[in-house]
Amino acid sequence: MHSLRVHATFLAIVCLTLTGRAVGENTELGRPGRLSTGGLLGAGEDIVSVVKADNRIVTALGLTHPELARPLFHICWNMMNTDIDLNRWHMPEHRWRNVTALLGHGRTVTVVAGDTKGVQQSIFSDGIEGFFWIEINRDLTEQERAFLGKRYGHLEPRQMDALVRALTHIRTGEMEPHHVMWYGFYEGKTSWRTDPIAIALSSDCGRWRRSRRPSPGGSTT
Secondary structure: OHHHHHOOOHHHHHOOEEOOEEHHHHHHHOOEOOOEOOOOOOOOOOHHHHHHHHHHHHHHHOOOHHHHHHHHHHHHHHHHHHHHHOOOEEOOOOEEOOOOEEEEOOEEEEEEEEEEEEEEEOOOOOOOEEEEEEEEEEOOOHHHHHHHHHHOOOOOHHHHHHHHHHHHEEEEOOOHHHHHHHHOOOOOOOOOOOOHHHHHHHOOOOHHHHOOOEEOOOEEO
8 A cells, every 4th residue: 555655556557558558568669769769768678667666666765756756847847947938048059057056955956958959759648748858966975975885885986986876867858757756657777767766865855864775776775
């Protein structure tokens, strides 16, 4: 029952259908080279396994998918759309120049965004399209770095660097907040994955420290 509280539409996965498309079709459309060059899923992933794994992570965080979608909506829709409506978008460079950082709870989150030449279609039959890319970054605190060093001290430097980047860097677009809220879909092992732990850290939803130490990418430790 707790998982259903976290995401009520998880029942759609159990019924093997999402928004009018069979799950197998969603998976196929998410493959690299289909609706996007890099794909929304890794070559060997399927959407059911990805959603189930991320549902476990969100449960371990003590959060819900709508809670994690909220900060993405704030940046990707509220702030960006306001500046676009006010002609604050730098059209010659196709960049969002008016806002470069956010300050909350004493922490700075940097934001870089731009528009694309094409359009990204959703793998779900929901009418959502993507025209922008957004990168969100936040540095770890000394306390957080100490925690990672203690918990994952066995990692090689390059592995630790990859872990820190996964926790502190989000590359996303305006489709992802809807996918997170409606389906609990954060994408698979792709460069566009909107990792729930990274969202929690960047938006200070951080009850993760009191959870079962979930790891980025779909597993818990």
